[in-house]
Amino acid sequence: xxxxxxxxxxxxxxxxxxxxxxxxxxxxxxxxxxxxxxxxxxxxxxxxxxxxxxxxxxxxxxxxxxxxxxxxxxxxxxxxxxxxxxxxxxxxxxxxxxxxxxxxxxxxxxxxxxxxxxxxxxxxxxxxxxxxxxxxxxxxxxxxxxxxxxxxxxxxxxxxxxxxxxxxxxxxxxxxxxxxxxxxxxxxxxxxxxxxxxxxxxxxxxxxxxxxxxxxxxxxxxxxxxxxxxxxxxxxxxxxxxxxxxxxxxxxxxxxxxxxxxxxxxxxxxxxxxxxxxxxxxxxxxxxxxxxxxxxxxxxxxxxxxxxxxxxxxxxxxxxxxxxxxxxxxxxxxxxxxxxxxxxxxxxxxxxxxxxxxxxxxxxxxxxxxxxxxxxxxxxxxxxxxxxxxxxxxxxxxxxxxxxxxxxxxxxxxxxxxxxxxxxxxxxxxxxxxxxxxxxxxxxxxxxxxxxxxxxxxxxxxxxxxxxxxxxxxxxxxxxxxxxxxxxxxxxxxxxxxxxxxxxxxxxxxxxxxxxxxxxxxxxxxxxxxxxxxxxxxxxx
Amino acid sequence: xxxxxxxxxxxxxxxxxxxxxxxxxxxxxxxxxxxxxxxxxxxxxxxxxxxxxxxxxxxxxxxxxxxxxxxxxxxxxxxxxxxxxxxxxxxxxxxxxxxxxxxxxxxxxxxxxxxxxxxxxxxxxxxxxxxxxxxxxxxxxxxxxxxxxxxxxxxxxxxxxxxxxxxxxxxxxxxxxxxxxxxxxxxxxxxxxxxxxxxxxxxxxxxxxxxxxxxxxxxxxxxxxxxxxxxxxxxxxxxxxxxxxxxxxxxxxxxxxxxxxxxxxxxxxxxxxxxxxxxxxxxxxxxxxxxxxxxxxxxxxxxxxxxxxxxxxxxxxxxxxxxxx
Numbered sequence: 115x116x117x118x119x120x121x122x123x124x125x126x127x128x129x130x131x132x133x134x135x136x137x138x139x140x141x142x143x144x145x146x147x148x149x150x151x152x153x154x155x156x157x158x159x160x161x162x163x164x165x166x167x168x169x170x171x172x173x174x175x176x177x178x179x180x181x182x183x184x185x186x187x188x189x190x191x192x193x194x195x196x197x198x199x200x201x202x203x204x205x206x207x208x209x210x211x212x213x214x215x216x217x218x219x220x221x222x223x224x225x226x227x228x229x230x231x232x233x234x235x236x237x238x239x240x241x242x243x244x245x246x247x248x249x250x251x252x253x254x255x256x257x258x259x260x261x262x263x264x265x266x267x268x269x270x271x272x273x274x275x276x277x278x279x280x281x282x283x284x285x286x287x288x289x290x291x292x293x294x295x296x297x298x299x300x301x302x303x304x305x306x307x308x309x310x311x312x313x314x315x316x317x318x319x320x321x322x323x324x325x326x327x328x329x330x331x332x333x334x335x336x337x338x339x340x341x342x343x344x345x346x347x348x349x350x351x352x353x354x355x356x357x358x359x360x361x362x363x364x365x366x367x368x369x370x371x372x373x374x375x376x377x378x379x380x381x382x383x384x385x386x387x388x389x390x391x392x393x394x395x396x397x398x399x400x401x402x403x404x405x406x407x408x409x410x411x412x413x414x415x416x417x418x419x420x421x422x423x424x425x426x427x428x429x430x431x432x433x434x435x436x437x438x439x440x441x442x443x444x445x446x447x448x449x450x451x452x453x454x455x456x457x458x459x460x461x462x463x464x465x466x467x468x469x470x471x472x473x474x475x476x477x478x479x480x481x482x483x484x485x486x487x488x489x490x491x492x493x494x495x496x497x498x499x500x501x502x503x504x505x506x507x508x509x510x511x512x513x514x515x516x517x518x519x520x521x522x523x524x525x526x527x528x529x530x531x532x533x534x535x536x537x538x539x540x541x542x543x544x545x546x547x548x549x550x551x552x553x554x555x556x557x558x559x560x561x562x563x564x565x566x567x568x569x570x571x572x573x574x575x576x577x578x579x580x581x582x583x584x585x586x587x588x589x590x591x592x593x594x595x596x597x598x599x600x601x602x603x604x605x606x607x608x609x610x611x612x613x614x615x616x617x618x619x620x621x622x623x624x625x626x627x628x629x630x631x632x633x634x635x636x637x638x639x640x641x642x643x644x645x646x647x648x649x650x651x652x653x654x655x
Numbered sequence: 656x657x658x659x660x661x662x663x664x665x666x667x668x669x670x671x672x673x674x675x676x677x678x679x680x681x682x683x684x685x686x687x688x689x690x691x692x693x694x695x696x697x698x699x700x701x702x703x704x705x706x707x708x709x710x711x712x713x714x715x716x717x718x719x720x721x722x723x724x725x726x727x728x729x730x731x732x733x734x735x736x737x738x739x740x741x742x743x744x745x746x747x748x749x750x751x752x753x754x755x756x757x758x759x760x761x762x763x764x765x766x767x768x769x770x771x772x773x774x775x776x777x778x779x780x781x782x783x784x785x786x787x788x789x790x791x792x793x794x795x796x797x798x799x800x801x802x803x804x805x806x807x808x809x810x811x812x813x814x815x816x817x818x819x820x821x822x823x824x825x826x827x828x829x830x831x832x833x834x835x836x837x838x839x840x841x842x843x844x845x846x847x848x849x850x851x852x853x854x855x856x857x858x859x860x861x862x863x864x865x866x867x868x869x870x871x872x873x874x875x876x877x878x879x880x881x882x883x884x885x886x887x888x889x890x891x892x893x894x895x896x897x898x899x900x901x902x903x904x905x906x907x908x909x910x911x912x913x914x915x916x917x918x919x920x921x922x923x924x925x926x927x928x929x930x931x932x933x934x935x936x937x938x939x940x941x942x943x944x945x946x947x948x949x950x951x952x953x954x955x956x957x958x959x960x961x962x963x964x965x966x967x968x969x970x971x972x973x974x975x976x977x978x979x980x
Binding site: 149151152157158159160231232233234235236238239240242304305325326327328329351352353354355357358359361362364365366367501530531532533535536537539550551553554559563568570571573575576577 | 685686687688689690691692693694695696697698699700701702703705709733735736737738739747748751803806807810811814817818819820821921922923924926927930931934936937938939
């Protein structure tokens with residue numbers, strides 16, 4: 115006990131005795147928990163890639179720590195009509211090769227996105243709804259869509275802008291059309307971003323090298339239009355194993371790491387040379403139930419009936435879970451009990467306390483089961499990944515014990531993420547544990563993906579592998595997705611969320627809290643989107 | 656002779672085809688890569704489109720025939736994750752693994768031979784027994800645990816060496832290598848030591864047995880009679896004679912050294928082929944997994960084939976038997 119105290123004192127004495135170093139000259143070394151697959155901003159729509167992208171290629175719209183929209187390359191935006199948005203672009207911004215940034219670069223970027231070869235996950239998710247782009251003047255852009263598209267500014271925050279001129283495009287002849295922008299449009303290859311030749315962006319850092327498996331080096335962009343980044347040089351090392359990543363931090367080989375493992379948090383906190391920050395994320399951990407299959411594949415003892423179609427059974431399963439116990443004992447406090455699919459404070463979520471987590475009540479759960487005709491319960495298996503979310507299999511195990519306590523014999527079927535997701539998508543489970551991070555920071559994201567009736571044409575229910583269907587909620591959600599007015603849309607999203615929760619459509623367990631660990635000399639504001647952004651990492655005050 | 660070689664070649668091709676089937680279908684069974692790779696925000700239509708782009712919408716036997724067709728032309732597919740040809744990707748990771756294995760090999764000789772010779776010399780004394788007991792640890796401690804322990808001791812506590820990753824590299828013959836830069840070498844010491852531990856124990860035991868045997872030979876007795884110093888006897892005369900079996904065994908073990916690197920590379924975040932394989936398994940990057948395993952199989956087939964050919968050249972009995980059968 116005395117050592118940390120002594121060290122704390124020593125550190126305090128040192129800090130007061132030595133004048134602050136010229137921090138601007140310092141180097142930041144980060145241990146990444148997962149490695150980006152490419153430096154091409156449009157190659158793979160994946161967290162680690164998007165996190166790297168934000169340092170080099172900026173988007174029109176930015177997002178802050180709570181995923182609220184902020185001006186970035188666009189200074190402002192407003193609806194131009196029912197089906198179009200006007201973006202007023204920032205003046206005086208240049209790309210790192212010296213070419214000026216204007217509306218043509220945005221058009222060029224949207225033109226490139228659908229055609230990225232070999233992409234495992236295209237950004238067309240966010241650009242597919244665009245039906246026209248009109249350059250009013252070099253710094254005013256109007257973007258059209260077929261239907262009202264309230265999420266357009268949000269989705270313009272997801273992809274980075276690349277330079278048309280740096281890639282040899284004659285901007286005067288650049289025309290956007292949904293059919294593409296001409297076959298002879300010169301576009302850089304993915305490889306050209308990885309070797310740095312095409313890595314021309316407007317961001318606070320320049321890409322110096324991208325070496326797969328070895329690390330990524332960024333240097334400060336001397337001509338950045340905004341506030342200069344606090345670091346001259348940033349090295350990001352892929353340290354994907356938990357133990358070695360923590361060791362690298364303690365040993366001083368890196369001074370910042372993502373996702374320190376839960377079991378090491380206490381030790382890291384006790385070390386006065388280190389700092390741990392944590393914040394609630396946009397990711398909810400939930401259990402989805404099979405609403406559609408009769409008989410359901412992993413339910414026994416019901417003579418073929420699917421008890422999950424009975425709302426009383428769903429309610430019983432929901433209130434049989436003691437969320438606070440899971441948060442406290444399994445998640446070590448690094449989680450927050452959930453009452454819906456997005457934490458309070460985010461767009462479309464209820465205010466704190468308006469839709470609280472369902473209270474634990476095992477007796478009532480048993481009564482409900484008896485009422486539904488299952489006084490002796492039934493058997494069920496929960497599918498879960500065991501390497502995807504924080505303590506995922508242990509959480510499923512805890513839920514299984516809680517369900518068993520009310521008479522439902524529950525087993526778990528845990529497998530590695532790659533196997534789990536394939537089996538889940540083949541509807542092999544009657545109940546499964548998974549997580550959802552709202553990329554847009556809006557309630558529309560989880561509702562649209564997890565609970566809307568599956569419909570390929572409308573792009574709804576893509577991850578609704580419980581096949582829940584509630585036409586009334588669908589109607590409210592679709593209305594929200596067409597409502598441009600923010601206040602009206604938020605009210606509709608809250609209504610849709612409450613309808614789903616009242617129907618016990620899904621069992622929210624908790625919101626994950628994301629930790630970061632670093633030397634005590636630096637500081638970071640936790641982000642709901644779980645991104646590690648070097649330009650937001652600051653020397654401690 | 657020719658008949659034998661042709662038959663041996665046909666066997667190799669059969670093994671290759673069998674492995675191709677096992678590997679392809681084994682990897683196919685794990686799951687659908689698109690489920691892992693695609694953004695959760697993607698709409699069902701986009702998921703289907705991506706499936707079609709990668710050819711997953713085809714029945715599995717069509718996918719297999721396509722894979723075989725391409726493989727026959729030397730194309731083992733493109734990585735889903737990196738968008739590059741899988742073979743090229745693996746080759747780009749190869750130098751890091753090879754240099755680590757080479758340094759590991761060097762360490763195992765540098766540690767194992769002196770310890771083994773000394774243990775053989777003092778076979779009945781406590782020093783010799785202590786070394787032999789110690790070598791049991793080298794055999795039995797799991798690789799990843801030793802790696803973690805090294806990190807804890809030398810990087811975290813003593814802070815002598817960097818814990819993970821790869822340091823500076825120098826370009827040699829178009830390959831980037833760490834072994835020729837002093838900073839890079841520092842990063843290699845711990846992983847190479849971890850890798851070397853098992854082999855060092857093996858070498859210790861071989862060297863001990865060889866030394867014990869050599870010490871009873873006439874040339875040692877003669878040298879002693881001539882008044883040659885003990886250290887010269889041990890490290891010149893004895894050493895020369897025991898190195899042949901050690902080198903033979905180490906040569907054979909080089910293959911497993913590269914394979915063992917998978918665990919060590921993961922612990923030390925060393926960017927070699929092993930780490931690529933592990934990363935590819937977690938992301939279900941089928942072409943890379945298949946290409947990696949196929950390359951391994953080909954290497955082993957080539958080694959075995961070459962060995963057989965050399966045997967037939969050296970030993971006529973093999974040839975005769977082969978023709979008679």
